[in-house]
Amino acid sequence: MSIEIKTATMEPVRNTYANVERRFGDKPATRYQEATYDLQSETNFHYRPLWQPDLELNDVRRTAIVMSDWYAFKDPRQFYYGAYVQQRAKMQEVAESNYAFFEKRDLARFLSDDARAEVIRFLVPLRHLEHTANLNNMYGAAYGYGTAITQALLFNGMDRLGMAQYLSRIGLILDGNSGDALAEAKQQWLDADIWQGLRALCEETLVTEDWFEVMLAQNLVMDALITDLVYRQFDQKLCDAGAQDVGMLIEFMQLWNKDATRWIDAVLKTAVAESDENKALLTQWIEKWRGKAAEALAPLADAMLGGDALNDALAQLDKRVAKAGIK
Amino acid sequence: MSKVYIALQDNDESRYIVEAVEEDNPEATVIHMPAMIRIEAENFLAVKRETVEEKMGRDWDVQELHINLITLGGNVDEDDDQLTLTWNE
Numbered sequence: 001m002s003i004e005i006k007t008a009t010m011e012p013v014r015n016t017y018a019n020v021e022r023r024f025g026d027k028p029a030t031r032y033q034e035a036t037y038d039l040q041s042e043t044n045f046h047y048r049p050l051w052q053p054d055l056e057l058n059d060v061r062r063t064a065i066v067m068s069d070w071y072a073f074k075d076p077r078q079f080y081y082g083a084y085v086q087q088r089a090k091m092q093e094v095a096e097s098n099y100a101f102f103e104k105r106d107l108a109r110f111l112s113d114d115a116r117a118e119v120i121r122f123l124v125p126l127r128h129l130e131h132t133a134n135l136n137n138m139y140g141a142a143y144g145y146g147t148a149i150t151q152a153l154l155f156n157g158m159d160r161l162g163m164a165q166y167l168s169r170i171g172l173i174l175d176g177n178s179g180d181a182l183a184e185a186k187q188q189w190l191d192a193d194i195w196q197g198l199r200a201l202c203e204e205t206l207v208t209e210d211w212f213e214v215m216l217a218q219n220l221v222m223d224a225l226i227t228d229l230v231y232r233q234f235d236q237k238l239c240d241a242g243a244q245d246v247g248m249l250i251e252f253m254q255l256w257n258k259d260a261t262r263w264i265d266a267v268l269k270t271a272v273a274e275s276d277e278n279k280a281l282l283t284q285w286i287e288k289w290r291g292k293a294a295e296a297l298a299p300l301a302d303a304m305l306g307g308d309a310l311n312d313a314l315a316q317l318d319k320r321v322a323k324a325g326i327k
Numbered sequence: 328m329s330k331v332y333i334a335l336q337d338n339d340e341s342r343y344i345v346e347a348v349e350e351d352n353p354e355a356t357v358i359h360m361p362a363m364i365r366i367e368a369e370n371f372l373a374v375k376r377e378t379v380e381e382k383m384g385r386d387w388d389v390q391e392l393h394i395n396l397i398t399l400g401g402n403v404d405e406d407d408d409q410l411t412l413t414w415n416e
Contacts, residue, residue: 007361031339078384087385259385 023071035080037071039147062143063212065271065278070146072274076266077259084155088162091255098248099169107245108173115243116174122234122304123250124171124185125195129226130164132202133157136218140211152263156219159260163253170249194303197296204292212271216282217289219264224320225293227257228313233305261320268324283326290317331372331401331412334365340383341395347378363397372401372412 015021016029019038045056055061060070067073079087102108111119137157144150171181189195201222208214231254238246272279294314301310333348335341337359345364349357355368366372380387389410401412 009361028342030342076384262384 030078031082032075032078032080035082036075036147036151040145040150058145060145062145063210064281065210065212067146067271067274067278071148072270073146073149073152073267075148075152076262079152079155081151087259088159091252092162095166095252098251099166099173102245102248103173107248110245111174111243112241115238115241115246118238118304119243119246120171120174120181120184121188121192122300123230123246124167124181125189126226126230127164127167127171127182127185128189129198129202129222130160130167132206133218133223134160134164136205136214140215143211144215149267152267153215156260156263159256163256166249166252170246173249194299197299201292201296213285213289215264216268216285217293219260220268220321221286221289221293221317223257223260223264224317225297225310225313227253228316229297229301229305229309231257233309233312237305265320265324268321268326272325279326286321286326290314329414330367330369331399331414332365332367333372333374333399333412334363334397335395336397337362337364338395343382344374344379344392344395346382348372348374351375351378370414374410376408 015027016024017034020029020033023037024033040058042058045058047057049055049057060066077083077087108116134157137153137160140153141150141157144153168182171185172179175181189199205214205217205222208217231250235247235250235254238244268282272282294310297313298310301313335344341364345357345366348355348366351374352366352368352372355366355372358365358367374389374392376387376389389405389407392410399412401414404411404413
């Protein structure tokens with residue numbers, strides 16, 4: 001039996017914005033497309049930056065990477081503001097629920113003194129690294145070119161603040177909200193041998209000029225290695241030692257890394273595929289920062305995990321880089 | 328002989344599902360109606376999780392299909408990776 005429903009169809013006068021239509025044809029566009037493509041001004045700037053008058057406000061020359069179309073860096077996650085906020089809100093709800101459960105059940109009391117000390121020594125100081133990561137990503141958002149990539153960098157930068165806050169909360173849970181764990185972690189960051197190499201590396205990224213290079217150094221190299229060492233290997237170690245409840249508190253970071261990885265790997269692949277010059281430059285940058293990061297992380301990896309930990313992490317990074325078409 | 332069909336709401340999420348179904352079922356016809364997208368095929372239609380994930384750019388559970396589903400017709404077979412509609416001859 002078929003039901004006859006009388007319908008009156010109204011066709012829209014236009015399917016999408018003219019600039020999106022020029023790119024994709026006369027058909028309905030996705031929200032991501034409409035929110036991203038050609039959003040950034042490219043001509044007719046009213047003034048030059050007083051602090052850098054040889055370049056325009058938005059200028060492709062702020063990086064040595066050359067792209068014929070900077071919007072080739074389409075985000076595979078298709079995050080525009082709305083989608084990004086919704087996704088993170090969902091993740092945050094899960095995280096809040098985890099933290100609430102951890103505190104309500106006082107799961108901190110099951111942590112051995114050793115585990116507690118290790119978390120404060122190895123995990124909480126990472127909030128300082130997240131601070132650098134925030135600055136580096138904001139640098140890219142400020143000086144980068146093309147909304148496709150600057151938008152993603154902005155979101156990444158904001159995510160770092162969230163994760164830094166979670167790391168701080170972990171410290172506060174462990175020290176009964178006194179703030180002692182945070183002070184101790186900061187002392188470690190400033191004084192302990194295991195952190196100085198990393199701290200110097202952070203400072204080096206903060207003064208590197210080419211925003212694409214900074215993005216690679218931070219979001220690809222440093223993140224890949226630290227994520228593997230801390231959120232995979234150290235997490236495993238804690239689980240084996242009976243401190244698996246801490247996993248509830250770092251789950252957000254692990255989920256976050258999954259989608260951030262998907263994005264940065266796509267960026268690298270696109271940039272490599274664009275030209276041989278890009279590929280050569282990217283290979284050079286990755287080798288440079290990989291070397292520095294490996295050196296900086298060696299004492300930390302040794303103290304935290306020992307053995308082949310750093311090599312394992314480097315192998316994971318190399319696999320990803322190879323998939324993008326380098327080496 | 329009989330057509331299997333699936334009708335989805337015409338919204339931002341469904342577009343990726345429709346794209347995926349079009350790719351996986353090249354023989355299918357896609358009909359656009361007010362607020363609804365209807366896909367028909369002879370005897371067989373499959374919605375595959377992996378293809379949808381690829382189009383959408385995020386992880387997707389086949390059961391999420393029901394958020395956008397209006398109606399469907401055919402014998403349903405579901406598992407973690409796909410939802411298939413068939414008519415036996």
